[in-house]
Each structure stands twice: as C-alpha cells, then as structure tokens.
Amino acid sequence: MVSRVIPVDTFDLVIFGGTGDLARRKILPGLFRRFAAGQMPEAAQVIGAARSDMDVTEYRSMIRDALKEFSDKAEQGDDVIDGFLEHIDYAQVDAQGDDGWDALREKLRDGVVRAFYFSVAPFLFGDIAERLKTRGLSDDQSRIVVEKPFGRDLETARSLNRTLATFFDEGQIYRIDHYLGKETVQNLMAVRFGNILFEPLWNSQFIDHVQITVAETVGVGGRGSYYDKSGAMRDMVQNHLMQLLCLIAMEPPARFEPDAVRDEKLKVIRALEPVAPNEVVRGQYEGAEGENYVDHAEDPRSTTESFVAMKVQVANWRWQGTPFYLRTGKKLRSRVSEIVVRFREPPHSIFGKDAGGRANELAIRLQPDEGMDLRVTIKEPGPGGMRLVDVPLDMTFAEALGPDAEEVPDAYERLIMDVIRGNQTLFMRGDEVEAAWAWTDPIIANWEEAKVRPAKYDSGTSGPEASLELLHRDGRRWRDIRT
Structure with missing residues (x-):
C-alpha cells in the first residue's frame, strides 16, 4: 500500500522512548517550534510512552525543563510553553510486555492520523510493531517512524525489514535520516x-x-x-x-x-x-x-x-x-x-x-x-x-x-510533519x-x-x-x- 498524502486537521503522535535523550533534545523541541510557529493543529495530541513510572504532570514538568534547555523558542515565555504542554500526555508502557498497552489504546482517537515514533533501541522495533498491530492501536493510515541504525549489516537490515513488513506496509514505514x-x-x-x-x-x-x-x-x-x-x-x-x-x-x-x-x-x-x-x-x-x-x-x-x-x-x-x-x-x-x-x-x-x-x-x-x-x-x-x-x-x-x-x-520538525502529512519523499x-x-x-x-x-x-x-x-x-x- 502507498500511503496517501492527506490534509491534516489533527493527529495523535506517540513517542516510544518519550523520556529518552532524543525525545528531549530533538523530537519534542521540534514539535514545540511548530507549535510556536502556529503550525500544530489545535486538537493535536502528543503522547510520551516509556517504562518510567510517572504521571502526566511529572512528564510535562520534564518536558518543560527540556524545552528551556534545548529549544531557542523557549524564550517566548511560559505562556507559550504552557500552551504546548496542554497537547502533551503520558502513558507508562512496557515495550516487551503486556502492561500499559490497553491504557495507551484508550488515549488514541478515531478518525485522526496516528503516528508512532520508535525513539528506542532497534531490538525493540519488532516488539512494538507487533503490539501496535495485534492490540488494535494501528490502522491502515497509521505510520511508524524508525531511527537508525537500520541493522548493522545486510543480513540484519533484511531481518528488520521483514519484521516490520509483517505488521505494516512499506507505505506506512518512515525510516528517518535527519540529514x-x-x-x-x-x-x-x-x-x-x-x-x-x-x-x-x-x-x-x-x-x-x-x-x-x-x-x-x-x-x-x-x-x-x-x-x-x-x-x-x-x-x-x-x-x-x-x-x-x-x-x-x-x-x-x-x-x-x-x-x-x-x-x-x-x-x-x-x-x-x-x-x-x-x-x-x-x-x-x-x-x-x-x-x-x-x-x-x-x-x-x-x-x-x-x-x-x-x-x-x-x-x-x-x-x-x-x-x-x-x-x-x-x-x-x-x-x-x-x-x-x-x-x-x-x-x-x-x-x-x-x-x-x-x-x-x-x-x-x-x-x-x-x-x-x-x-x-x-x-x-x-x-x-x-x-x-x-x-x-x-x-x-x-x-x-x-x-x-x-x-x-x-530537520526533525520538518520530517515529523512530513510523517503526519504522509509524505515519504525524504525517508529511506x-x-x-x-x-x-x-x-x-x-x-x-x-x-x-x-x-x-x-x-x-x-x-x-x-x-x-x-x-x-x-x-x-x-x-x-x-x-x-x-x-
């Protein structure tokens, strides 16, 4: 299936590894810049997913600190940050287990683009892809974003591609290279x-x-x-x-x-x-x-x-x-x-x-x-x-x-918005x-x-x-x- 490029009124973006370094330094600051520029839909929802035991208030506090450290847009003031944090939610999820998946599914909305960013170690890609599919979190218009490394040689790259293809069509897979x-x-x-x-x-x-x-x-x-x-x-x-x-x-x-x-x-x-x-x-x-x-x-x-x-x-x-x-x-x-x-x-x-x-x-x-x-x-x-x-x-x-x-x-904010729009031109x-x-x-x-x-x-x-x-x-x- 080739994913269609469709207008985006709103979206649900789930960031697996939402408490990790990449999420704090690049992904969330990139989204914040789009919000500050007025380019994030009013009803958009961003859900951090990780094993850390915290509630949404604690997660938002962590994101606030990350924005002040890593985003030049944070100088616009606490009001802008507060507005962005209203779009942020959190789910405690075990990527290799059963805990948290039902609660995460309940946070997702019908009729909107669902994107899942795998900001985790590559050995977790298959586990997350399988649970997204078998537990009903993804649909035909869902997209997954995977970070490098895409394997460490031809054999492991083929294995990873086969694993992802078991649960998602090629038109739904976005292999991101920020360059x-x-x-x-x-x-x-x-x-x-x-x-x-x-x-x-x-x-x-x-x-x-x-x-x-x-x-x-x-x-x-x-x-x-x-x-x-x-x-x-x-x-x-x-x-x-x-x-x-x-x-x-x-x-x-x-x-x-x-x-x-x-x-x-x-x-x-x-x-x-x-x-x-x-x-x-x-x-x-x-x-x-x-x-x-x-x-x-x-x-x-x-x-x-x-x-x-x-x-x-x-x-x-x-x-x-x-x-x-x-x-x-x-x-x-x-x-x-x-x-x-x-x-x-x-x-x-x-x-x-x-x-x-x-x-x-x-x-x-x-x-x-x-x-x-x-x-x-x-x-x-x-x-x-x-x-x-x-x-x-x-x-x-x-x-x-x-x-x-x-x-x-x-680069990250541009590519994330391309994922939401369904445009794979800049992805491998x-x-x-x-x-x-x-x-x-x-x-x-x-x-x-x-x-x-x-x-x-x-x-x-x-x-x-x-x-x-x-x-x-x-x-x-x-x-x-x-x-």
Whole structure:
C-alpha cells in the first residue's frame, strides 16, 4: 500500500522512548517550534510512552525543563510553553510486555492520523510493531517512524525489514535520516532540477569531482559503548553520506513524488563500484590523556574507526570518470558538513599561462550557516595585466532571505510533519537500506579479514595524512574544512 498524502486537521503522535535523550533534545523541541510557529493543529495530541513510572504532570514538568534547555523558542515565555504542554500526555508502557498497552489504546482517537515514533533501541522495533498491530492501536493510515541504525549489516537490515513488513506496509514505514530534512539538502534538488543553469553541466563532461564532508569537532564521549560497535562507516557513511551522494548523483525523477525520487536514489546505490582497499582510509583520533578514542571505548585496544575517507565511482554514463570523495570523522579541526562540486577547468585559456588556471566550484553548506556559494573567476582589479582571481557568489540563507522570511525549520520538525502529512519523499525505502548495506558490507569485511588497524590522527586536525594522499595522487586536494 502507498500511503496517501492527506490534509491534516489533527493527529495523535506517540513517542516510544518519550523520556529518552532524543525525545528531549530533538523530537519534542521540534514539535514545540511548530507549535510556536502556529503550525500544530489545535486538537493535536502528543503522547510520551516509556517504562518510567510517572504521571502526566511529572512528564510535562520534564518536558518543560527540556524545552528551556534545548529549544531557542523557549524564550517566548511560559505562556507559550504552557500552551504546548496542554497537547502533551503520558502513558507508562512496557515495550516487551503486556502492561500499559490497553491504557495507551484508550488515549488514541478515531478518525485522526496516528503516528508512532520508535525513539528506542532497534531490538525493540519488532516488539512494538507487533503490539501496535495485534492490540488494535494501528490502522491502515497509521505510520511508524524508525531511527537508525537500520541493522548493522545486510543480513540484519533484511531481518528488520521483514519484521516490520509483517505488521505494516512499506507505505506506512518512515525510516528517518535527519540529514535529509536539512533545508540545504532539499535546496540541492531545487538548484539541480529547477534551474537550467546547472543541470546541463551536471555530468562528467563538466564536473571534475565531487567532495562530501561531514566533520565533527566532538569525540565519541559518552557514546563510546555504542560507537565502538558501529564506527564511522556504519554510523555515518552507510546512511548520511550515502544519501547525500544519491541526491547529487541521481537522475532527474519524472515527478517530485516519494517513489519517483527514491527509485532514482536506488539506481545510484546499485551503480556504485566496489571500493578497492587502497581507495579507503580509516583513522582513529588521539590526543591528550582522556581525549584518545580508546579512552572511551570498551576495549582499550579497539580498532574501530572514528574517521573514514574514500574514493567512490558511480558506474553509469552520467558519472563515468568523475570520482566522488567522501570523508567523515570526529575530533576534526572544524564542524563542517558540506558538498563541493568542482567543475573542470576551461579546455583552453586565452589569457596565457601567467594568468593561472581556474575552475568553478559550487559549495553547498549543510552546517553551520546553511547556504551555498559559487566560486567564479574574474579579473583582479588594478593595473598589471590580466590576473585572474576567484570570488564567491555567496547565498547564506539567513542573509539572502532576510529577516521577514520564515525561519528555517530544524530537520526533525520538518520530517515529523512530513510523517503526519504522509509524505515519504525524504525517508529511506527498505530496498534503499538493503542496497546500501550490500555495498558497505564488503568494505567492512575486508578490514576485518585483513585486520586493518586505523591510522592515528591528532585531534583538531583534518584527519590522517593518508586521507590527503587519497586526493593528491589524483592531482586534487580536499577543500579546507576551516573554510
């Protein structure tokens, strides 16, 4: 069944794991921002569900504290928060047992959209999905939202997809990747497919290479136990970076509709060439005492990577000969998420060798300061001949759209409202997830079989030296992550 996109007069949203970190930091503050913007239906209901023994008054008090800590909209005052909290309810539920499910069902209303957000560990997905179905909490128009990780390899991803499919149709399952909710990511599609300027040039004839960087300044910190079982490849490359690559490389869909867009993304994943061992770099940060990766890992001899860089080829007519370079890591110099499209140099320079070669560059910034800039070549002002220099045509969204423009929504609040509206465009389909794991698994298996240890890199740098060499041997270089 394909879920219809229907007007939403109201909804019931149940957040399993409603007392957890994700709910407090992202989900509920995101909903609060929509409420403060006047975009939450007056009769909407949000129900936190968890094992914690508390009543609705205690739960609302917890949410009030979370909003004041994590939402910039909380400065609007207690009256606005009070209004939002009137929409909040709570149910004590045992996800793997029988307690609480009947009471939760009684809180749900007939004739409204029902959405269930699984903000819990993946091993609970099947238990919750089964109880929603067998205990009559879900109907044909209900939606479930599942957070990553969607398995840890192809086998477990297939198993999870089969489990969810036992109780819900694919059109009811929303696999959320918050990177796809970012304003700049969606603007990427608008830039590509809404402007004649770029799409004719969007191929290997005119693009030299593409760089995708997601760099973080923080380490694994308190997530060491989880991260040590995952690593950068599973935690970031297989999902976030893969999705960004797909949006850059995909063919124009026939329509801007969920399955049309996801069909084209799937074609990209299936066209990815296997990555040779010498085209991928693993790294693990180190620094002062207490700042080494292994200080937070379960095993002090851990070989889990906190950094990955790789050269990826898309084997189709559009991209043959144009490599995609991906990198992501923790404890790097700057917090930067960006996509850089480097165009080829003009085939012939009329200005002579002293003018210098130049290539246009489109940089799409996902964070911080969402926006994009296009570097073009002009003559350097002043006498002394034809000296060329690059200058940026910058569009930072907050500046370009002005103070009267609608505030750019957070990724989570946008995606949650898409769930309510029944729009799956920015969510991953089950076959996408499996195809991504089918490509990723051999890379991880090669590391494990060869017992490849990650290269050490100093905290606050741009990563291992080998990641620089990955581009240098192709006559290219990474864009500086400090820019």
